[in-house]
Amino acid sequence: MEGEAPGGASLIALLVVAAIAVPILNQLVPASSPLHVSTYLLTLLGKYLCFAILALAVDLIWGYGGILSLGHAAFFALGGYAMGMYLMRQIGARGVYGDPVLPDFMVFLNWHTLPWFWQGFNHFAFAALMMVLAPALLALVFGWFAFRSRVTGVYLSIMTQALSYAMMLAFFRNDMGFGGNNGFTDFKDILGFDLHQDSTRVALFVATCAALAAGYLACRAITRSRAGRVVRAIRDAESRTRFLGYRVESYKLWVFVFSAVLAGIAGALYVPQVGIINPSEFAPINSIEVVIWVAVGGRGTLVGAAAGAVLVNYAKTFFTGAFPEVWLYALGALFVLVTLFLPRGLMGLMDLVPRSSEAR
Amino acid sequence: MIKTTPGVPRRTILDLRDLTVSFDGFKALNALTLQVDKGELRCIIGPNGAGKTTMMDVVTGKTRPDQGSAFFGEVNLLDLSEPEIAQAGIGRKFQKPTVFERLTVFENLELSLWGDKRFLTSLFARLTPPQRDHIRDVLDVIGLTAECRALAGALSHGQKQWLEIGMLLMQESELLLVDEPVAGMTPQETERTAELLLSLMAEHTVVVVEHDMDFVRSIAKRVTVLHEGHVLAEGDMDAVQADPRVVEVYLGG
Numbered sequence: 001m002e003g004e005a006p007g008g009a010s011l012i013a014l015l016v017v018a019a020i021a022v023p024i025l026n027q028l029v030p031a032s033s034p035l036h037v038s039t040y041l042l043t044l045l046g047k048y049l050c051f052a053i054l055a056l057a058v059d060l061i062w063g064y065g066g067i068l069s070l071g072h073a074a075f076f077a078l079g080g081y082a083m084g085m086y087l088m089r090q091i092g093a094r095g096v097y098g099d100p101v102l103p104d105f106m107v108f109l110n111w112h113t114l115p116w117f118w119q120g121f122n123h124f125a126f127a128a129l130m131m132v133l134a135p136a137l138l139a140l141v142f143g144w145f146a147f148r149s150r151v152t153g154v155y156l157s158i159m160t161q162a163l164s165y166a167m168m169l170a171f172f173r174n175d176m177g178f179g180g181n182n183g184f185t186d187f188k189d190i191l192g193f194d195l196h197q198d199s200t201r202v203a204l205f206v207a208t209c210a211a212l213a214a215g216y217l218a219c220r221a222i223t224r225s226r227a228g229r230v231v232r233a234i235r236d237a238e239s240r241t242r243f244l245g246y247r248v249e250s251y252k253l254w255v256f257v258f259s260a261v262l263a264g265i266a267g268a269l270y271v272p273q274v275g276i277i278n279p280s281e282f283a284p285i286n287s288i289e290v291v292i293w294v295a296v297g298g299r300g301t302l303v304g305a306a307a308g309a310v311l312v313n314y315a316k317t318f319f320t321g322a323f324p325e326v327w328l329y330a331l332g333a334l335f336v337l338v339t340l341f342l343p344r345g346l347m348g349l350m351d352l353v354p355r356s357s358e359a360r
Numbered sequence: 361m362i363k364t365t366p367g368v369p370r371r372t373i374l375d376l377r378d379l380t381v382s383f384d385g386f387k388a389l390n391a392l393t394l395q396v397d398k399g400e401l402r403c404i405i406g407p408n409g410a411g412k413t414t415m416m417d418v419v420t421g422k423t424r425p426d427q428g429s430a431f432f433g434e435v436n437l438l439d440l441s442e443p444e445i446a447q448a449g450i451g452r453k454f455q456k457p458t459v460f461e462r463l464t465v466f467e468n469l470e471l472s473l474w475g476d477k478r479f480l481t482s483l484f485a486r487l488t489p490p491q492r493d494h495i496r497d498v499l500d501v502i503g504l505t506a507e508c509r510a511l512a513g514a515l516s517h518g519q520k521q522w523l524e525i526g527m528l529l530m531q532e533s534e535l536l537l538v539d540e541p542v543a544g545m546t547p548q549e550t551e552r553t554a555e556l557l558l559s560l561m562a563e564h565t566v567v568v569v570e571h572d573m574d575f576v577r578s579i580a581k582r583v584t585v586l587h588e589g590h591v592l593a594e595g596d597m598d599a600v601q602a603d604p605r606v607v608e609v610y611l612g613g
Contacts, residue, residue, distance in 0.1 A: 245446035
């Protein structure tokens with residue numbers, strides 16, 4: 001049944017197994033063994049899991065709330081930038097220009113002092129707070145205006161897309177103080193651990209597994225609560241919900257902000273694993289891709305969204321390696337086919353299994 | 361039916377005065393003045409475009425009038441938003457049955473429970489035993505006990521209408537606004553609905569907008585006829601039907 005989010009136990013079990021087995025296969029199994037998981041593969045899997053967290057965020061707001069956000073890449077990127085700022089401050093004097101405080105790009109721009117909004121990012125706790133607060137604040141301000149004005153449907157989607165695009169243009173500017181089009185890269189270490197060490201990579205992978213499991217459990221708790229039922233009621237009959245005495249805009253805002261925070265955490269975990277963050281993360285196409293992952297997996301199922309993110313990104317890795325020019329067409333075709341033939345995504349297929357066994 | 365004791369003024373629960381609403385120059389309501397007493401079951405009839413639905417929209421906060429006043433007891437309805445009006449005790453049943461089709465019958469009633477409706481409260485809300493009993497009682501009244509685990513979307517048209525009335529009962533609304541409750545119903549369903557509405561009169565004030573004259577005759581003591589946005593006639597069904605103005609615009613044709 002919808003709202004019951006089937007397959008949750010399997011997802012958690014799979015993540016626990018992955019968090020234990022993948023590090024062992026990477027660290028203890030020798031590279032010559034066919035069972036060895038290379039650090040490249042481990043990092044790739046970690047990246048997919050970050051995307052799965054982002055997909056959960058979009059499924060919560062779209063699948064359950066009926067709000068098609070085409071701007072979640074913005075929240076993902078903001079979380080990523082907050083992490084990036086911390087990692088840049090950790091470089092310290094080891095940068096090309098050797099300035100103990102200023103990141104390289106600021107020295108290059110002839111800046112002499114650290115801008116005020118870079119203060120505090122040398123402390124991980126502060127940066128971690130910003131990874132959550134920056135996307136939350138953007139979602140709060142945007143959502144407060146949009147939902148209060150009762151902007152819905154395609155208009156809201158276009159606005160979220162515009163928001164993401166505007167953020168991208170802003171972050172491209174050197175004057176913004178976020179490294180312009182180069183963004184941040186050349187990170188050295190996180191919490192004192194060398195990012196180029198395999199063990200650090202393993203720890204980040206395990207942290208991502210844990211974050212995905214926690215994110216899933218939080219989303220499941222929300223969707224199974226009465227508040228979750230109100231959110232689905234709003235999706236299906238908004239004005240009826242209002243006449244029952246619910247403040248629709250406040251429900252939308254809470255879920256939207258939570259979803260943005262989840263996306264921000266995904267971005268924050270993504271950046272140390274891929275080693276770079278730049279304004280292209282805000283690109284509108286990224287937000288649209290997330291929607292495709294969710295649609296492929298099955299919207300309104302949570303587990304399907306996470307699975308869709310991993311599967312589509314695996315396909316992307318394969319196609320962009322083997323037939324790079326085909327990928328965008330394949331993605332488009334996938335979206336069209338799923339919409340036409342699998343309106344409930346891959347999770348819709350899974351539903352057929354128990355039904356046929358019940359019939360026996 | 362509440363009897364009026366001489367000397368004790370009847371208590372007006374809904375007091376609309378001089379309400380005017382225009383849409384692009386068309387006056388949907390034209391200085392409409394209407395009072396409903398506590399415990400009444402009032403039927404409002406009138407031809408299409410007479411302003412019946414617009415009146416309900418004003419009372420529930422969906423439409424703001426250009427002029428006039430609307431009071432619910434001591435509460436000025438024009439100061440409140442739709443959820444605030446619902447929380448103040450006015451429930452509305454829409455013309456088209458509007459239930460949450462992808463939630464179960466039980467969940468539909470659960471969401472309609474009277475109480476704190478803020479997000480964080482609902483996030484951690486659990487049904488208390490008295491609340492469960494209340495839901496069971498309402499399921500019994502609307503005759504949907506057997507369907508309680510079914511998705512509301514799977515109900516018949518008549519059952520959806522009853523579920524929606526049940527949702528109003530869950531809200532513990534003092535005043536129920538019911539828009540065309542028997543449209544599209546079979547004669548048996550219509551009869552069942554009449555019984556249901558009559559059974560509500562003891563604890564609620566009910567305002568019914570309806571086209572079906574036989575149905576109106578079967579439930580109403582007092583009928584208000586709307587025409588071109590104002591009250592044309594008011595009284596018992598026989599008096600209203602005998603009124604030549606009413607005959608001209610609506611009944612006689």
